[in-house]
């Protein structure tokens with residue numbers, strides 16, 4: 001290459017930002033041209049000088065300070081969901097057992113608490129199975145209801161416990177009814 | 189043991205863990221990128237306290253928008269983009285006369301007509317005369333040029349990365365870096 005490369009190309013050359021064929025052309029030119037070589041050297045020195053400006057010492061608590069000012073992603077979801085499940089299960093178990101026990105005593109059935117508890121668990125399991133079946137069929141209808149609930153409760157996390165508590169109340173009611181029938185049959 | 193696992197995780201893996209609620213995984217991301225980000229904010233503002241404050245705000249912004257991070261980009265590019273926009277916003281409010289990114293005055297390639305740097309504007313660190321002159325020359329660059337030259341020489345970004353960070357065409361990046369160098373050379377004539 002006999003002609004001097006454009007200064008813009010020399011600038012890109014020192015940054016290794018030219019297409020490889022062009023980069024080689026400029027390189028070969030610099031080997032034979034004092035003027036352009038000086039230009040490249042001057043630009044390189046300039047780059048080194050800019051990079052040389054002293055760096056700041058980072059405070060030891062820099063990262064801790066940032067972490068103190070941010071909140072975890074989705075942290076509210078897991079505990080809320082776990083608490084809802086535990087709450088719903090306890091409501092079901094306690095409610096069902098008490099209702100069943102109360103009915104049994106009232107009717108003079110004389111069943112002990114252990115028997116009632118076992119039958120409660122059995123009933124819960126069978127109820128859960130049928131609930132799942134019903135839920136599958138009625139999902140398309142229910143999902144719109146759940147969506148509406150979620151809209152009303154603007155905080156997304158709060159919709160989960162709300163729906164679960166509602167489910168627990170409905171299930172407890174059916175559990176009581178079912179235990180009533182169970183004991184009625186036993187007494188009969 | 190946990191620390192070792194964290195240290196070995198890729199940026200993408202760390203992002204996933206943070207989004208699952210592991211806030212502390214962000215500390216590793218900061219450990220990786222605090223130096224280049226602080227270097228950038230410091231070279232752009234030339235003020236220790238402001239640079240550290242801006243860098244913290246950059247990381248907070250990044251954390252809060254991690255769920256919109258596109259893993260198609262390098263995390264460093266994404267962080268520089270946030271840092272670059274944040275610093276420019278800050279300087280635009282603080283020094284409006286310096287910041288007219290695409291004005292014809294800048295395209296002329298002439299350094300802006302700035303007053304001499306006041307004593308209290310110079311960081312308390314003691315610089316050698318040469319370093320101070322370089323610092324002054326960088327500070328006198330139009331903001332859009334200062335940003336590009338900083339990303340190129342301090343953060344060692346490629347033209348392509350700079351183009352992505354500043355949302356500029358590659359040709360513009362190439363031209364502006366060249367012009368910035370010409371301005372700096374004119375300012376630093378006889379020093380280098």
Ligand SMILES: [Zn+2]
Nearest residue numbers: 004033035036
């Ligand atoms: Zn030549």
